[in-house]
Amino acid sequence: MKDVAGKVAVVTGAASGIGLAMCESFAAAGMRLVMADLHDSPLEKESARLRAGGAEVFAQATDVSSWEQVQALAAAAKAKYGGAHVVCNNAGVRSMGRIWETSIENWNWVLSIDLFGVIHGIKAFAPDMIARGEPGHFVNTSSVAGLMVVGTGNAPYNVSKQGVVALSESLWHELKEVGAPIGVSVLCPGVIPTNLRENSDRLKPKGAAPVQSRAITPDMKPMPAAEVGKLVLEGIRKDRFWLLTHPSEYRPMIEARCRGIVETGEVFRGKAT
Numbered sequence: 001m002k003d004v005a006g007k008v009a010v011v012t013g014a015a016s017g018i019g020l021a022m023c024e025s026f027a028a029a030g031m032r033l034v035m036a037d038l039h040d041s042p043l044e045k046e047s048a049r050l051r052a053g054g055a056e057v058f059a060q061a062t063d064v065s066s067w068e069q070v071q072a073l074a075a076a077a078k079a080k081y082g083g084a085h086v087v088c089n090n091a092g093v094r095s096m097g098r099i100w101e102t103s104i105e106n107w108n109w110v111l112s113i114d115l116f117g118v119i120h121g122i123k124a125f126a127p128d129m130i131a132r133g134e135p136g137h138f139v140n141t142s143s144v145a146g147l148m149v150v151g152t153g154n155a156p157y158n159v160s161k162q163g164v165v166a167l168s169e170s171l172w173h174e175l176k177e178v179g180a181p182i183g184v185s186v187l188c189p190g191v192i193p194t195n196l197r198e199n200s201d202r203l204k205p206k207g208a209a210p211v212q213s214r215a216i217t218p219d220m221k222p223m224p225a226a227e228v229g230k231l232v233l234e235g236i237r238k239d240r241f242w243l244l245t246h247p248s249e250y251r252p253m254i255e256a257r258c259r260g261i262v263e264t265g266e267v268f269r270g271k272a273t
């Protein structure tokens, strides 16, 4: 989607971190914004700030784990701006704990946001985008954890993020199959300084293990969220599927994992703190 000025971008998890940085880079490119985040997030404050900077912004409190609320978001984007061109399914949380020690409630919490939040976003927005026939783009936020499992204590996150990669590849094929002019990107961030740990710890179900700051891939130099926002905008303009924040750092790990699959039969064991 080369021409983004004036187009409508919907971003979930828009009040903080990577989602907010996407909104900032889209606003700078002249896009109209639909910002969605939880009711008790800084959504009002951040949307007002972008509006004050000259952007056209509509904000709606939305819990992406709710199919009804994401449908309401799509209806609001249609009523307000005639529908979405770019949809960034970005909201996410983390949990900590071994598979068998994590409660079913905690499993459901992570999967309902990190995986079902993306499914809801595609299901709610794709039919209208396809019917309108205009150029569009989906950006689904996965993680380096969507490409490989490093260390322990992150299974719900790993499962969700690998699910988002599979979902995004499936979406790419299915949109091509129906001839829709809609691109897909899967964003796989490495280490990005945001409020992910604090927000996850604050929002987690009662009794869940504390979410500590533990890097999934500790050797990576953190990339500022603003850089990720620019990377996403460029990915949309150039219609790139894979958006990796740390490609040279990932490369030996991805190659080692693939060698395990096709040559040695061994599980990839990366370093984790």
Ligand SMILES: NC(=O)c1ccc[n+]([C@@H]2O[C@H](COP(=O)([O-])OP(=O)(O)OC[C@H]3O[C@@H](n4cnc5c(N)ncnc54)[C@H](O)[C@@H]3O)[C@@H](O)[C@H]2O)c1
Pocket (backbone or CB within 6 Å): 012, 013, 014, 015, 016, 017, 018, 019, 036, 037, 038, 041, 062, 063, 064, 065, 090, 091, 092, 093, 113, 141, 142, 143, 144, 188, 189, 190, 191, 192, 193, 194, 195, 196, 197, 199, 200, 203
């Ligand atoms: N920060 C990193 O290093 C990193 C690395 C890989 C992937 N990611 C992914 O990037 C995405 C954005 O995370 P971030 O790092 O910017 O964290 P963040 O906590 O700063 O932002 C996430 C936003 O999602 C919102 N959110 C949480 N639950 C929600 C729900 N149910 N419905 C709607 N919004 C909800 C939060 O309120 C928050 O504003 C996530 O999917 C995360 O998994 C982050």
